[in-house]
Amino acid sequence: MRARYPDIEGHVDRHGLKLGYEVFGAANQRTVLLMPTWTIIHSRFWKMQVPYLARRYRVITYDGPGNGRSDRVTDPARYTPGAYASDAVAVLDECGVESAVVVGMSLGARYGTTLAAQEPHRVAGLALIGPALPLTPPSPEREAIFDSFRLPYPENVTGWGKYNLAYWHDHYADFVEFFFSQCFSEPHSTKAIEDSVGWALETNSRVLEAEENRPGPEDDWGELLTRLRCPTLVIHGTHDRIQPHERGRVAAQLSNGRLLSMEASGHIPNVRDPVKVNLALRDFVERVAS
Amino acid sequence: MRAATPTRAGTVGHEDVEIFYEVYENGGPTLLLVPPSPITHSRIFKAQIPYLARHYRVVTFDGRGTGRSGRPTGRDMHTRAQNVGDILAVADAAGVEEAIVIAHCHANWWAVDFASSHPERVAGLVAIDPGIPYLGKPHEHWAEAGATWNEALDNPSGWQLFNRNVITGDLERWVSFFFDAQLVEKHSTKQFEDAVGWALETTGEILADSEEAQDLDPPTREEFQDLVDSLDLPVLVIHGDQDVCQHVDKGLGLATATEGELKVIEGGGHLALARDPVKVNRAIKTFVDTKWGKDMSTETWTRGLSRPKRALYVSSPIGLGHARRDLAIVEELKKIQPDLQVDWLAQDPVTRVLESAGEAIHPASEWLASESGHIASESSGHDLHCFQALRRMDEILVANFMIFQEVVDAGNYDLIVGDEAWDIDHYWHENPELKRGSHVWMTDFVGYMPMPEGGDHEAYLTADYNAEMIEHIARYPRIRDRAIFVGNPDDIYPETFGPDLPKIRDWTEDHFDFAGYITGFTPPGPDEVDSIRDDLGFAPHEKVCVVTVGGSGVGQDLLNKVIASFPLAKAQLPELRMVAVAGPRIDPDSLPSHPGLEVLGYVDRLYRHLSVCDLAIVQGGLTTTMELTAASRPFLYFPLKNHFEQNYHVRYRLDQHGAGTAMDYDAIDLDGIAEAITSEAGRSVNYRPVETDGAQRAARMIAELI
Numbered sequence: 003m004r005a006r007y008p009d010i011e012g013h014v015d016r017h018g019l020k021l022g023y024e025v026f027g028a029a030n031q032r033t034v035l036l037m038p039t040w041t042i043i044h045s046r047f048w049k050m051q052v053p054y055l056a057r058r059y060r061v062i063t064y065d066g067p068g069n070g071r072s073d074r075v076t077d078p079a080r081y082t083p084g085a086y087a088s089d090a091v092a093v094l095d096e097c098g099v100e101s102a103v104v105v106g107m108s109l110g111a112r113y114g115t116t117l118a119a120q121e122p123h124r125v126a127g128l129a130l131i132g133p134a135l136p137l138t139p140p141s142p143e144r145e146a147i148f149d150s151f152r153l154p155y156p157e158n159v160t161g162w163g164k165y166n167l168a169y170w171h172d173h174y175a176d177f178v179e180f181f182f183s184q185c186f187s188e189p190h191s192t193k194a195i196e197d198s199v200g201w202a203l204e205t206n207s208r209v210l211e212a213e214e215n216r217p218g219p220e221d222d223w224g225e226l227l228t229r230l231r232c233p234t235l236v237i238h239g240t241h242d243r244i245q246p247h248e249r250g251r252v253a254a255q256l257s258n259g260r261l262l263s264m265e266a267s268g269h270i271p272n273v274r275d276p277v278k279v280n281l282a283l284r285d286f287v288e289r290v291a292s
Numbered sequence: 293m294r295a296a297t298p299t300r301a302g303t304v305g306h307e308d309v310e311i312f313y314e315v316y317e318n319g320g321p322t323l324l325l326v327p328p329s330p331i332t333h334s335r336i337f338k339a340q341i342p343y344l345a346r347h348y349r350v351v352t353f354d355g356r357g358t359g360r361s362g363r364p365t366g367r368d369m370h371t372r373a374q375n376v377g378d379i380l381a382v383a384d385a386a387g388v389e390e391a392i393v394i395a396h397c398h399a400n401w402w403a404v405d406f407a408s409s410h411p412e413r414v415a416g417l418v419a420i421d422p423g424i425p426y427l428g429k430p431h432e433h434w435a436e437a438g439a440t441w442n443e444a445l446d447n448p449s450g451w452q453l454f455n456r457n458v459i460t461g462d463l464e465r466w467v468s469f470f471f472d473a474q475l476v477e478k479h480s481t482k483q484f485e486d487a488v489g490w491a492l493e494t495t496g497e498i499l500a501d502s503e504e505a506q507d508l509d510p511p512t513r514e515e516f517q518d519l520v521d522s523l524d525l526p527v528l529v530i531h532g533d534q535d536v537c538q539h540v541d542k543g544l545g546l547a548t549a550t551e552g553e554l555k556v557i558e559g560g561g562h563l564a565l566a567r568d569p570v571k572v573n574r575a576i577k578t579f580v581d582t583k584w585g586k587d588m589s590t591e592t593w594t595r596g597l598s599r600p601k602r603a604l605y606v607s608s609p610i611g612l613g614h615a616r617r618d619l620a621i622v623e624e625l626k627k628i629q630p631d632l633q634v635d636w637l638a639q640d641p642v643t644r645v646l647e648s649a650g651e652a653i654h655p656a657s658e659w660l661a662s663e664s665g666h667i668a669s670e671s672s673g674h675d676l677h678c679f680q681a682l683r684r685m686d687e688i689l690v691a692n693f694m695i696f697q698e699v700v701d702a703g704n705y706d707l708i709v710g711d712e713a714w715d716i717d718h719y720w721h722e723n724p725e726l727k728r729g730s731h732v733w734m735t736d737f738v739g740y741m742p743m744p745e746g747g748d749h750e751a752y753l754t755a756d757y758n759a760e761m762i763e764h765i766a767r768y769p770r771i772r773d774r775a776i777f778v779g780n781p782d783d784i785y786p787e788t789f790g791p792d793l794p795k796i797r798d799w800t801e802d803h804f805d806f807a808g809y810i811t812g813f814t815p816p817g818p819d820e821v822d823s824i825r826d827d828l829g830f831a832p833h834e835k836v837c838v839v840t841v842g843g844s845g846v847g848q849d850l851l852n853k854v855i856a857s858f859p860l861a862k863a864q865l866p867e868l869r870m871v872a873v874a875g876p877r878i879d880p881d882s883l884p885s886h887p888g889l890e891v892l893g894y895v896d897r898l899y900r901h902l903s904v905c906d907l908a909i910v911q912g913g914l915t916t917t918m919e920l921t922a923a924s925r926p927f928l929y930f931p932l933k934n935h936f937e938q939n940y941h942v943r944y945r946l947d948q949h950g951a952g953t954a955m956d957y958d959a960i961d962l963d964g965i966a967e968a969i970t971s972e973a974g975r976s977v978n979y980r981p982v983e984t985d986g987a988q989r990a991a992r993m994i995a996e997l998i
Contacts, residue, residue: 260591
């Protein structure tokens with residue numbers, strides 16, 4: 003059973019692509035938009051935030067293309083940050099929301115930042131969690147995978163070597179188990195890993211391939227952050243193995259925002275340390291409102 | 293002693309009246325604190341300023357007619373326009389372009405007028421117990437008393453004392469009634485004394501003139517409505533629901549009219565500033581930070597299981613005795629919990645002991661207002677009225693509590709140990725929602741005792757303080773997770789807490805665990821004495837007399853008197869050698885010199901001297917006398933006059949050990965001291981032994997909590 007069910011659920015039609023959205027606490031004044039992230043998981047990764055935030059705010063979640071209640075589209079053009087920003091605007095329009103505090107986790111930070119830069123009047127505040135913004139070099143073990151991503155994988159491949167397109171197609175479930183074991187670097191994370199693996203198995207390697215093939219060029223994230231006019235909050239775990247903590251620190255600095263460093267937390271602290279993240283998000287929304 | 297000192301102070305002339313103001317320089321927004329003069333002045337904010345000035349720039353002033361400002365007479369010198377003009381003059385003089393104005397009582401009317409007429413100067417308003425015309429219903433007793441304001445009443449009483457003839461004839465009568473009525477909270481003796489004292493700094497004529505001046509320029513309701521409508525600023529109202537000066541409806545009225553925030557203090561009277569300072573201070577800070585706080589703050593939060601075990605140890609800085617025993621306890625605690633990290637929130641002179649022991653001193657320690665400096669400032673000669681000194685330390689205690697609370701709010705401490713950390717224990721009972729971590733309270737005496745010279749009034753005050761403590765513990769047993777008495781039940785002074793209050797011993801046995809005495813060191817055995825004496829350069833045949841007054845800086849008179857007796861004693865006892873220890877807070881060069889007399893400054897591990905001397909001459913402080921008792925040394929002790937702890941608690945405990953010879957500083961002359969030195973030096977003694985496992989026992993009690 004879910005702790006809270008949506009007051010409104012529906013789909014927006016995006017030029018033939020259906021995106022599922024949910025609205026909680028629909029009667030509340032202020033709106034929080036919880037953005038999708040890498041489509042390997044869907045909007046249920048906000049499950050620890052929604053019931054709490056929805057007691058105070060109108061909370062909107064939606065599934066991005068490729069997972070959850072949205073279509074499993076394999077057109078790479080649907081996966082650019084610009085496309086995500088347009089989808090978010092469409093969801094806000096559908097819900098009749100002028101502006102919202104926008105929260106993005108990991109790749110969701112790119113989508114949220116793009117939205118805030120392109121549509122400043124729609125974003126009252128921007129919170130980024132473990133942002134996947136390439137503002138600093140990646141960790142060495144992650145850097146190594148980029149060169150070999152499209153090459154054949156060796157036999158007995160281990161660790162980050164599994165971040166490989168052919169391996170995804172051959173051993174998708176094994177890859178996602180590995181990946182989420184890295185996301186949740188905190189001890190005693192069995193339930194968090196099970197949940198994420200389950201959500202990952204609702205999509206497939208063809209969708210992830212399409213996302214990887216999204217057309218460029220890469221945005222200048224530093225420049226976009228510097229340009230932001232809304233208040234920002236960055237939450238980043240110091241034990242994040244996916245996105246180095248330094249990236250969050252720089253993101254806060256460039257956007258003149260507040261930094262919440264979560265000592266010993268991993269990549270997805272909203273799942274693993276939900277209470278602290280919930281309180282920090284509430285404080286942020288209140289501050290934005292005042 | 294005040295808890296904070298202004299960066300600068302000055303006066304500014306406004307229409308021939310000198311207005312005194314103070315500036316506490318700092319970054320961040322400026323707070324302008326406006327007192328409701330002339331019945332009080334800027335000292336009404338004494339519990340706020342030290343805290344607010346650590347975070348913001350603070351400006352305050354004494355209104356016309358009181359404090360250090362001029363005393364104009366005549367109704368036309370106390371109009372609203374003039375008081376508002378004073379605010380503007382101070383803002384100009386202090387270089388305040390824009391401020392958050394904080395006002396109390398009727399000063400809020402001036403603040404609102406100022407905000408309306410100078411909107412560019414006022415960024416926000418914190419209105420405490422506000423009284424503004426038309427906003428909310430006033431108490432009926434004001435209108436009733438106002439009707440007889442000018443009459444010559446026979447035997448006026450109660451609110452009838454609000455009368456020109458009474459106020460001009462006997463100001464104290466009116467203000468005593470008024471503040472007694474305002475302080476609805478129990479145990480408000482100190483706040484009452486403060487408020488009446490400040491009120492008596494004006495005159496009855498001025499106070500009466502200022503009351504009548506309110507009728508000179510009253511606005512019509514329409515004018516007033518325009519004024520309120522013109523306000524466009526954030527407002528926080530704090531109001532006690534038992535306020536009998538300004539009805540809480542008036543706070544609600546202001547909050548409603550300005551779309552501001554209202555915080556009601558249930559059970560609170562008119563002087564929330566003084567009576568619930570912690571709540572008021574934190575509410576102001578939250579309000580200011582929410583509206584003007586920096587967005588670029590950085591916070592680090594650590595996952596629960598990734599946190600090391602941490603303790604914050606707060607050691608009383610009055611004297612050095614607590615530091616030594618607290619170090620001994622921490623040493624034992626680390627044997628039980630090797631991974632425990634201990635931070636100390638401490639101030640001079642305790643920090644000297646901690647630094648030489650290599651302990652970690654929390655950086656916030658440097659913000660603490662000096663408690664030992666206050667105690668020194670309260671002493672005069674060989675006299676320290678320590679109960680009154682503690683009462684007058686109220687603003688230092690609240691200032692230091694606010695620092696402590698910030699440290700524990702941010703520090704993830706599992707354990708807080710307060711060795712006679714009065715501020716923590718008191719304000720956590722007054723603000724129980726602020727408690728963090730497990731809390732150990734530790735003390736070596738329980739119960740304030742009146743001194744005979746203080747008469748009935750002092751007996752009433754000590755009983756009131758004791759009663760408050762007893763009520764605190766009864767209402768909130770969860771605040772002290774462990775209360776440790778440093779000593780044994782037999783050491784407890786056999787008295788009651790006061791009329792109709794329990795016996796101290798019975799109550800203490802019910803509410804404390806007993807660790808036994810904690811010396812902080814193991815006294816040398818007979819075979820070790822010679823080698824320590826040798827180390828210190830004491831020859832076997834010398835009769836070494838050590839004179840020390842501890843670490844508080846109180847005691848120069850005793851040192852001088854004993855040193856003056858030295859030549860007399862030396863004539864009778866040629867092998868006499870005297871070592872006078874000035875301690876950390878007395879300049880050794882300020883003491884007289886004699887051949888055969890040595891004067892030392894601060895001595896680390898002074899117990900080594902004490903434990904091998906042939907005679908010690910000391911004050912009546914517990915630590916030093918018990919060290920001497922543990923080391924089986926003969927000693928003369930001079931309890932400080934009017935020091936209830938030294939005269940009752942310590943003396944009783946020493947008597948249980950059969951230790952020491954109590955001396956009366958005033959009664960004895962130099963010959964008498966010399967004679968006592970001659971007869972006591974080297975005397976063999978047979979005291980009831982002092983336990984040596986006290987630190988271990990206390991550590992075990994504490995370790996159970998982590």
